[in-house]
Amino acid sequence: MEFVKGHGTENDFVILPDLDDRLDLTVARVQALCDRQRGLGADGVLRVVRTDGQWFMDYRNADGSIAEMCGNGLRVFARYLVDAGHQPQGTFVVGTRAGDRTVTTHPDGSVTNDMGPARVTGTSIAAVDGQGIGGFAVDVGNPHLACVTDTPVDGFDLTVPPGYDPVMFPHGVNVELINVLDPGTGAGVAAESGTTPRGALKMRVYERGVGETRSCGTGTVASVASWLAGQGRTTGSATVDVLGGQVTVTIEPTTSTLTGPAVLVARGELDKSWWDALA
Ligand SMILES: N[C@@H](CCC[C@H](N)C(=O)O)C(=O)O
Numbered sequence: 001m002e003f004v005k006g007h008g009t010e011n012d013f014v015i016l017p018d019l020d021d022r023l024d025l026t027v028a029r030v031q032a033l034c035d036r037q038r039g040l041g042a043d044g045v046l047r048v049v050r051t052d053g054q055w056f057m058d059y060r061n062a063d064g065s066i067a068e069m070c071g072n073g074l075r076v077f078a079r080y081l082v083d084a085g086h087q088p089q090g091t092f093v094v095g096t097r098a099g100d101r102t103v104t105t106h107p108d109g110s111v112t113n114d115m116g117p118a119r120v121t122g123t124s125i126a127a128v129d130g131q132g133i134g135g136f137a138v139d140v141g142n143p144h145l146a147c148v149t150d151t152p153v154d155g156f157d158l159t160v161p162p163g164y165d166p167v168m169f170p171h172g173v174n175v176e177l178i179n180v181l182d183p184g185t186g187a188g189v190a191a192e193s194g195t196t197p198r199g200a201l202k203m204r205v206y207e208r209g210v211g212e213t214r215s216c217g218t219g220t221v222a223s224v225a226s227w228l229a230g231q232g233r234t235t236g237s238a239t240v241d242v243l244g245g246q247v248t249v250t251i252e253p254t255t256s257t258l259t260g261p262a263v264l265v266a267r268g269e270l271d272k273s274w275w276d277a278l279a
Pocket residue numbers: 011044061066067068069070071072073142143174207208209210215216217218219
């Protein structure tokens with residue numbers, strides 16, 4: 001069985017082409033594939049399915065859980081489709097559990113995703129390093145608690161899962177810690193003026209079903225939406241520095257976009273007896 005390994009700002013994935021939707025992708029198989037000692041190692045698995053001519057991204061977290069959406073994964077998925085000759089370079093649609101998403105692949109290897117609306121649904125508190133940090137709950141198809149803080153994010157210990165309100169997030173949550181590097185032009189201008197901020201943020205993330213990762217695409221969208229919400233705004237853009245690189249996010253009232261690199265690093269064949277023994 002063929003696999004491809006790829007990453008988007010070092011959020012890494014095993015891609016499993018399964019165009020005819022035949023694979024039995026059990027929790028045990030996902031966990032083994034993602035394990036960095038006994039498997040290939042990855043933050044998640046992207047199963048590539050084609051149903052009635054429509055692409056579907058079946059995303060799984062490293063612990064085997066299913067998530068609705070993965071922004072970095074979607075860029076890598078799109079890059080795979082183009083590199084494998086399944087799609088010409090350009091714009092096409094990929095189905096996800098959060099709905100259909102339009103992607104545009106660029107000749108330099110980067111990809112722009114339309115990420116759909118980033119809906120700010122309330123406020124909450126993350127408990128990190130014994131400290132309560134306030135933030136906004138943001139729904140990007142999957143749940144986020146995105147917390148802008150003045151405490152330098154580099155200093156937080158994210159080897160321990162952050163605490164969160166289980167009533168507000170009954171299915172768990174991805175927690176982002178964000179510093180504003182540059183509020184950008186427009187940040188000091190009244191929201192009513194129509195001027196939109198273009199800022200620069202830095203983010204670390206603890207992902208539901210994975211742990212700390214070097215990037216999270218939906219998390220960067222949630223971070224920019226949270227930063228804007230703190231200013232009473234629903235429109236703006238920012239670069240977001242993550243441990244694995246940089247992406248660019250724009251937020252509009254009804255949709256958002258995410259642009260960043262998508263890299264394929266290897267392809268190969270899974271050992272059949274290893275795979276069969278995991279069922
Ligand atoms: N890394 C992804 C998000 C993956 C899903 C997340 N861990 C969840 O459970 O919601 C991204 O790039 O968006």
